[in-house]
Amino acid sequence: MNTFSGVGVSPGRVTGPVKQMPPTVLEPPAGQTLAPGTSAEHAVETLKTAASAVQAELRERADRATGDAKEILQATALMAADPALIKSSTKLIGTGLSAERAVWEAAEEVAAMLRQLGGYMAERVHDVFDVRARLVAQLRGLPAPGVPAGTEPFILIAEELAPADTATLDPALVLALATSEGGPQSHTAIIARALGLPAVVAAPGVTGIVEGTEVFLDGAEGTLSIEPSAEQRAAAQSWAAKSATRGNFDGRGILADGHLLPLLANVGNAKEAVLAAAAGAEGVGLFRTEFLFLNRDSEPSMEEQVEAYRGVFQAFSVPGEPRKVVVRTLDAGADKPLPFLSNAAEPNPALGLRGYRTGLNNPGVLKRQLEAISTAAVGTAAEVWVMAPMISTPAESADFADLCRAAGLRSSGVMIEVPAAAISAAKIFQHVDFASLGTNDLTQYTMAADRQLGLLSGLNDPWQPSVLKLIAGCAEAAQAAAKPLGVCGEAAADPALAVVLAGLGVSTLSMTARALPAVAAVLKTVSLKRARELAVLALAEASAEDARTAVRGGLPALHELGL
Numbered sequence: 001m002n003t004f005s006g007v008g009v010s011p012g013r014v015t016g017p018v019k020q021m022p023p024t025v026l027e028p029p030a031g032q033t034l035a036p037g038t039s040a041e042h043a044v045e046t047l048k049t050a051a052s053a054v055q056a057e058l059r060e061r062a063d064r065a066t067g068d069a070k071e072i073l074q075a076t077a078l079m080a081a082d083p084a085l086i087k088s089s090t091k092l093i094g095t096g097l098s099a100e101r102a103v104w105e106a107a108e109e110v111a112a113m114l115r116q117l118g119g120y121m122a123e124r125v126h127d128v129f130d131v132r133a134r135l136v137a138q139l140r141g142l143p144a145p146g147v148p149a150g151t152e153p154f155i156l157i158a159e160e161l162a163p164a165d166t167a168t169l170d171p172a173l174v175l176a177l178a179t180s181e182g183g184p185q186s187h188t189a190i191i192a193r194a195l196g197l198p199a200v201v202a203a204p205g206v207t208g209i210v211e212g213t214e215v216f217l218d219g220a221e222g223t224l225s226i227e228p229s230a231e232q233r234a235a236a237q238s239w240a241a242k243s244a245t246r247g248n249f250d251g252r253g254i255l256a257d258g259h260l261l262p263l264l265a266n267v268g269n270a271k272e273a274v275l276a277a278a279a280g281a282e283g284v285g286l287f288r289t290e291f292l293f294l295n296r297d298s299e300p301s302m303e304e305q306v307e308a309y310r311g312v313f314q315a316f317s318v319p320g321e322p323r324k325v326v327v328r329t330l331d332a333g334a335d336k337p338l339p340f341l342s343n344a345a346e347p348n349p350a351l352g353l354r355g356y357r358t359g360l361n362n363p364g365v366l367k368r369q370l371e372a373i374s375t376a377a378v379g380t381a382a383e384v385w386v387m388a389p390m391i392s393t394p395a396e397s398a399d400f401a402d403l404c405r406a407a408g409l410r411s412s413g414v415m416i417e418v419p420a421a422a423i424s425a426a427k428i429f430q431h432v433d434f435a436s437l438g439t440n441d442l443t444q445y446t447m448a449a450d451r452q453l454g455l456l457s458g459l460n461d462p463w464q465p466s467v468l469k470l471i472a473g474c475a476e477a478a479q480a481a482a483k484p485l486g487v488c489g490e491a492a493a494d495p496a497l498a499v500v501l502a503g504l505g506v507s508t509l510s511m512t513a514r515a516l517p518a519v520a521a522v523l524k525t526v527s528l529k530r531a532r533e534l535a536v537l538a539l540a541e542a543s544a545e546d547a548r549t550a551v552r553g554g555l556p557a558l559h560e561l562g563l
């Protein structure tokens, strides 16, 4: 096969050699013993050599990396030769276990100890497991797990990326991403858009491409071709040459007729908020607070929460010029499990205790979070709005608004990401001040298609006319209630879909800061009247594909900008 087809989730055309993401390291079988003829002493020596090799490789990568990636790699390098880990492993090898199995169990012991210590130490548990996987891969003579290292730029291919891979993914080295799994709302798609990398997901067969093969990837078309033609090489050069014209956002989301459509950013911490403000974002439409809670065994303290929230507010605190920051309360469960809140053993985690529902078991966590947000909001010029994820009923919305009032928060809202909430939007608006459409989950629940599953990516597409109809209904309800309705799912970052959303009547769009210039550039070329016509076109189609094609055909700017 010369061309692989998938779903284009981040536009861009590039050529380059591929590197495959190594497979996940599997657990050595329980009770695995030393190979016949191998002495315990020899196994210990082999383990020590492996630990030194892993440490050296991580150090070398840390030397080349910058920022967060550097810190993570340095910490992991230290852990690789941790004397406690080697000592416990040596003891277990002494009982007859293989080096692989011994280090696997020893890491488990170290992790349990760190968990018990809590706080910062508990947060190191994932470093221990990362090192364990690297040691086992080294012992097996397999490539190290995680994003491969390299000195020359490459196109990264994987089954699917995990959020943790973002930290060690160097955008200066990785030209583009392609996966066999995932969908438009999957982690790979989100990571690609955040880093501004062209990407194709759900492309079966790409994990079989031989390492080093030269390919052409088209993130708008959703294709990857081996042996690029002269035409494809020219397309990649032209994309690179146009990067300057796509690069800037002047800080105002506006349609051709002057209709204002504020463009906001999705952020997860203060650092991202500062970058978003520098990129011209008019505010924050989604502050995903769960990043402060992930990879932890216990709830962050009140002080820690206040500091983290204040950091984001400060980035948009411009006296005399109120900038909105919409804080989403903790969205745990399903694809974001938290050991102290969610139950990993639920049969259907996406339909279980997630988002606002985790409060059913642990009401205190939400109350303390609202208190921390309220405290952090004191003294900032940012306009602090708060919303709850995974709301299903008007009653839940009313309860959440009560909790916000009790915490002294002025503006409360909900995310509409469950079809029931979309259908009841008019009643929900009776209780809250605003709503924001979480189109990632709204699509997965409307289409009953897991957002991580590559095979279902055709269903899991926000262009699905059923999803657009639900959005249209919400926009009507918002207009009748004269209350704001934003979009903060990945749909807002698709320039063509952004036009449709404007035409359907949403009042703001929130996206990764990287997507702001492209979305703004396309919005500028259409009037509200034209956007409404295109929205009507999309709603009239019977499939996501036809809706997308009909709208893209009416937007010549997409072609001119290489989107």
Ligand code: PEP
Pocket (backbone or CB within 6 Å): 286, 288, 331, 417, 437, 438, 439, 440, 441, 442, 488, 489, 490
């Ligand atoms: C969404 O579901 O659209 C959303 C913005 O929330 P998340 O992607 O964090 O679930």
Ligand code: MG
Pocket (backbone or CB within 6 Å): 389, 417, 438, 440, 441
């Ligand atoms: Mg969601």
